[in-house]
Amino acid sequence: MSTTTISRASTERALELKESLTEVRTRVQQAISGKNKEAILVAVSKYKPASDVLACFEAGQLDFGENYVQELVDKAQQLPPSIRWHFIGTLQSNKAKVLASIPNLYTIQTVTSVKVAAALNKAIPAERSSPLNILLQVNTSGEDNKSGLPPLSVESESNVESELTQLARHIVSECPQLYLQGLMTIGSLTESLASTEKPNEDFERLCLTRDLLQQALVQAGLPPDGGKWGTDGKLLLSMGMSSDFEAALKAGSDVVRVGTSIFGSRPKKEITS
DSSP states (O other), X not given: OOSTTSOOOOHHHHHHHHHHHHHHHHHHHHHTTTSOOOOEEXXXXXXXXXXXXXXXXXXXXXXXXXXXXXXXXXXXXXXXXXXXXXXXXXXXXXXXXXXHTOTTEEEEEEEOOHHHHHHHHHHSOTTOSSXXXXXXXXXXXXXXXSOOBOOOOTTOSOGGGSHHHHHHHHHHHHOTTEEEEEEEOOOOHHHHHSOTTXXXXXXXXXXXXXXXXXXXXXXXXXXXXXXXXXXXXXXXXXXXXXXXXXXXXXXXXXEEEEOHHHHOOOOOOOOOO
């Protein structure tokens, strides 16, 4: 799509964004140094203008994340089609059709129910060339204000029948237009602000949940070599934001979602009466 319909960032703003992006990329590479792996950096652009996204794209950034369906729709219509969009906000089934209609939607990181998965699978346009990547959101901190399914545990005897495993099985077995790529979590702020010497329990919990879910899928007769889930036989992990992405990468994250460290602070969302 043409980018001439949006105003460009000023020279000063474009340089500021490029410098911030370079700094974050350097920190990402330092955090994964020696791990023999790559990491996906998702630049979270919510509340930021399309001109900021364009400036980062022209600086070499490919993956961008949005929290709100309409904001993602509006930006996707204005910006280059080679951008890989990640939806990282709460998703209701009645928004599935609108979201699925975005041609360059790369991943939805926040699926938590069979109802939403089924709605997405039904809504994928016939002309889409590949299945839509899906991450299942896990509430590793157990906080009431966070979305996500309960994590799995070694002590549980019902991991195969857990809500998370049932959802994973449904996507793998019943949703040919979706691809189960991995798991996502938003760790607690307390854990994020803890000393770097102390392991982040939320990140450790998601790593364990990933391992147990993989075992449960294999036990259910759905091994990774069926080509229906994972990357190189393993579910990816999306964990870590501006305040803790380095700790997340060191803990094993494959995807980090970084907003303020790239774009700067966001305006508060207006509340209308």
